[in-house]
Amino acid sequence: MKKILVLYGSPMPRETSISTILMDYFVKEYQESHPEDEIISLDLNMEPMSTLPLTSANLGSFYNEELSDKYINLLKSVDKVIMNAPMINFNVPATVKNFFDRISVANKTFSYKYAKNGSSIGLLDHLKIQIIATQGAPLGWYPWASHVNYLEGIWNFLGAKVNPTVLLDGVKAEPLNTKSKQELLELKKNELASLAKEF
Template identity: 30%
Template sequence: MKLLHIDSSILGPHSVSRTLSSEIVARETALHPGIQVIYRDLANDKALHLSGAHMAAWQGGAVEDKVLGADLATGSAYLDELFAADVIVIGAPMYNFTIPSQLKAWIDRIVVAGKTFKYTDAGEVKSLLPPNKKVIIASSRGNVYTPGTPVAALEHHESYLKSVLSFIGLNDVTVVRAEGVAFGQEAKEAALAKARADILQLAS
């Protein structure tokens, strides 16, 4: 088995999502001894945002810029890692009501027509990924955005991630969430305790 571990927080050792994603990986490793872990730190080794030069290269244009060439190779590696992974763990903090831009850059490299999905003649979307992949999202949020809260309508974070993953056929998605972590140390510790209890409930 292979596990793809992705972190996207810019907070390093102070990151709640990084803490949770590493504990999820530890849990999955305990459940599946011998699982191979591939790690991507998108904050410290980030891909470029898409540009016209990327589009031209994908359409067969010559690639003369070394930086662009290296970045295109990174995007291809992202796809290879996604296809190979049986389990995908994504550390995803909320920044300004949505995901970090570096995580969006990763998504822009894996949601590619003809690679991870295609449209049928009837206009339906068909996934091109191998089936039965499992995704676990380590979600952290400063406020509380669950349904019924005053700011629930501003949540474009987990909902976006689940939607875009489902679009390419990744429907087995579990969210381990710590929210309200900006409400003080006691609230943060309570949120982490709940998330850790959820991690212990993860099954093979």
């Protein structure tokens, strides 16, 4: 039996968040293919750390046990992570960035010890990651903006194995901006179902 952590990263209401609708479908397909696995859900919007970003005022207490080790220990206790993230102003939502700020701690989730110059060793190498992302603009409209690259890059830095990301782009542009949430889900159902079975 595997333990699966489902991270809700979208700040949008669950019933209107396209990335959440896609992720919920992925989780449903995953559960059907892996009924013995345990699902643990964590809505980052509901966590105290989500409203407490790193500032000069809290630098000394930011990485405390309650708001940092709690999430690191959770990641160390699970086998896989499924997470969603829409693009917000060309990057990940603040809740997701706060989460990564909390868990990216030297000698806990990564280390420079025994690493070659200019590299690091990720300490979350037992994890397998599935990212489900959306963005309003079609891919390539803003070449300098890629929240997917950031998400894949930081998980790789932490040593995790990243599955191919599911990205639904252009949801705020024609022709996708006229489609219903269900129609948007239909566009990705086959990809989501296929990846869920293999994950």
